[in-house]
Amino acid sequence: MSQTQVPVIVIGTGLAGYNLVKEFRKQDAETPVLMITADDGCNYSKPMLSTGFTKGKSASELAMADAGKMAEQLNVTIRTNTRVTSIDPETHTIFIGEESIAYDKLVLAWGAEPVAVRIEGDAGEHIFAINDLQDYANFRAELDDKKRVLVMGAGLIGCEYANDLSNGGYEVDVVAPCNQIIPNLLPEPAASAVQHGLEGLGVKFHLGPLVRRVTQTEQGLVADLSNGEQVETDIIISAIGLRPRLDLAVKAGLQVNQGICVDRSLQTSDADIYALGDCAEVDGKVLLYVMPLMASARALAKTLAGQPTDVSYGAMPIMIKTPVVPVVVSPPATEGLWDIERSGVNVKALCRDDAGALLGYALTGTCVADKLALNKELPAILK
Amino acid sequence: MKKWECVVCGWVYDEEEGCPEEGLAPGTAWADVPDDFICPDCGVGKDDFEMVEI
16 A cells, blocks of 8 residues: 555444445555544444343433544544535645645535524523534433424424333433324324333323424423413423435535435446435435435445446335334335234234235334344345 | 444344244344344344454
8 A cells, every 4th residue: 555545534423424434445455545524433334223221321321432432443534523524526625724635525414414403592502403423422411311202393303202202211202293103104093002111111292283382481491382271391302304415415416315425336417426324425325314325335446446336225114212112114205005003002914906916014013023033035225 | 153244334143043033043043034134123124234353
């Protein structure tokens, strides 16, 4: 390896960045790699942030290795607490303020950010959107002497936090402007089974209204909902959704839509810039889940090592970590007919096309055991 | 007997214990775990496991 060889630069050290480089090193032990992260570079698994209490882990225990250990393990240079400020595709250069660094290939693995929400009142600093380990640590520190948590949002993440915080002994209220929980993924009977399970833990759902205003009182916080209801609480989690980070890509002139547009080889509209994970829109699909990210990491590692490889996604069942009523769901990509069997909180919902082929499913409770058999029948998402 | 860890979430498969909940009897070697096995905690596939030293 020549000392002056221009590196592959990876922006982001989340699951996408680290797993890409781990896979790349299996193909290529020599090419210099520079990783740049705005946080401290700890290697942790983002999906595990909503399982801290259930697994009995603090924020620092969720970190698997620090940046120094990762740099050594992967034979790369990692710049932590560093923000890339712009990208110039013409000259193959990234900028960190005044400093410029040349790249051979550039990989965008900088993830997604929480949808911002404007809440009236004087309690903004008590509203936490948890998007990384540092956010989680800040939340846990503030949570320490509190008893009640209000979760805004009843999607996958909101419900996972509701279950986890209940397991941690907190009183949980969930407020969301929808008719059922996890509306984007679950058919109604499955959602209602999970809601029933969470209610059994003491979680109170306020479905329909939004949080309008939060004010501080001597006893904690009061949330005013849009239906006139008031909820007393101590701390608030905002879990209303994520969107891919696009700013730097837009400034660099890369093609974006909902995410940074990449083809099946994970290449952006610029030949030497690639993207994967939560910031990427792969062949028109933005999927903020681990399975597509891992498939992308494996394919892109080969491409970067000189063996052009297209990514393919198989079936993609999503596990929802609500242990009180476990859920696995594979949302159908096209319309079909649902056949739903329900017994208590155990739901087996199968979606089939006219010819009877399985398009997707939602399983709750003991029915999750059927997933292995059903996965064999599922269609691939990107063949 | 070896242990295998999910690189995504840290869940560990211990060959000695197997994973009866997922239909894997104690003593099932990793090589004999079906290819469509998925991590019971986070749902990723068998490829996303690595052997860990005990």
